[in-house]
Amino acid sequence: MREEGGWTVRSISGTAATKTYRCPGCDQEIVPGTPHVVAWPAGDDEETVERRHWHTGCWRRRV
Structure with a gap:
């Protein structure tokens, strides 16, 4: 985990990603x-409840 601009961020590997989420950056x-x-x-x-899953590229563009 790391901190970026007031947020705590954790990277999720492809093998650990087992559910479908909606990215708030692109709504996909x-x-x-x-x-x-x-x-x-x-x-x-x-x-x-404020925790959100983001595409890595969408997160980078946001920050």
Whole structure:
């Protein structure tokens, strides 16, 4: 995990990505097997409702 601009960010490998999520950056699905990142406000618990799954490229463009 790392901190970026007020967010805690964790990279998820393709093998660990087992569910479908919707990326808030592009509003497209992140399908199982797709490496991506999970981000939540720094200082919050990882289980916060503010946690979101992002395509890696969408996250990079956001920050």
